[in-house]
Amino acid sequence: MAVLGFWIIAILCIGAGLVLIVRGYGLKQIPKRASAYRRRYVQTVAQIELAVVKLNSLGNLVPHVRNGRVLDDYESALRMMETLLTALNRLPNFGTDRQVLGQVLPMVRRVDMKIEETYRKFKRSIEERPMLAHLLPQYQTETTPPAEGCYFCSRPFMRAYFKAASIKVEGIKLKVYGCHICIAELKATKKIKVLYFMEKGRPVHWSLCEGYKPMEQYWDLNRRKPSYQTPAIELIPEEV
Numbered sequence: 001m002a003v004l005g006f007w008i009i010a011i012l013c014i015g016a017g018l019v020l021i022v023r024g025y026g027l028k029q030i031p032k033r034a035s036a037y038r039r040r041y042v043q044t045v046a047q048i049e050l051a052v053v054k055l056n057s058l059g060n061l062v063p064h065v066r067n068g069r070v071l072d073d074y075e076s077a078l079r080m081m082e083t084l085l086t087a088l089n090r091l092p093n094f095g096t097d098r099q100v101l102g103q104v105l106p107m108v109r110r111v112d113m114k115i116e117e118t119y120r121k122f123k124r125s126i127e128e129r130p131m132l133a134h135l136l137p138q139y140q141t142e143t144t145p146p147a148e149g150c151y152f153c154s155r156p157f158m159r160a161y162f163k164a165a166s167i168k169v170e171g172i173k174l175k176v177y178g179c180h181i182c183i184a185e186l187k188a189t190k191k192i193k194v195l196y197f198m199e200k201g202r203p204v205h206w207s208l209c210e211g212y213k214p215m216e217q218y219w220d221l222n223r224r225k226p227s228y229q230t231p232a233i234e235l236i237p238e239e240v
């Protein structure tokens with residue numbers, strides 16, 4: 001009887017130990033899952049921002065489209081965006097369950113497809129009148145993401161959101177593109193952090209680092225150990 005009691009206690013102890021190990025493993029996973037969630041969330045917001053820019057640029061073309069049915073398509077794209085933004089508002093900014101975000105992604109894809117389809121119809125309608133042909137390249141310029149990112153922080157975004165600036169870095173004159181946030185910071189504080197990566201012990205500007213593509217890796221920066229430097233940068237005022 002005593003032997004049986006010993007085994008029961010031993011099995012219970014092992015069981016409890018296993019539960020603790022599994023639980024400890026689960027807790028360790030939480031920060032990882034939380035950062036994966038956050039990354040995905042920020043990416044989703046960026047994707048939606050891009051769709052909003054496209055819709056706004058399409059809005060500029062609306063007065064030049066005469067076909068009522070084509071305009072109905074634009075209306076329904078707007079309604080879809082409204083539904084998407086409501087769904088986005090319901091998403092928690094921080095969390096651990098990426099499946100929650102998964103519900104929004106098909107909506108983002110559908111809105112994107114609807115915008116593309118509406119643009120194609122707008123294009124056809126506008127091309128019928130050559131006087132207005134110049135409007136189409138403008139839409140492309142406003143909505144095509146730049147190959148690179150902000151000179152300072154490397155944030156990838158649409159050209160419409162970027163500002164050209166002339167700067168002097170350590171005495172050398174450069175014309176660069178920066179996001180509004182960085183340019184405003186440079187104007188206000190006269191100094192700014194710039195993203196570099198350490199290569200062979202030397203800081204190298206992100207644009208010169210082979211294999212770093214802001215479009216794919218900006219949101220994953222923490223994995224690459226970024227090194228932010230504050231070089232002597234002077235903003236050259238624009239000539240009027």
Ligand SMILES: [Zn+2]
Pocket residue numbers: 150151152153154155178179180181182183
């Ligand atoms: Zn920036």
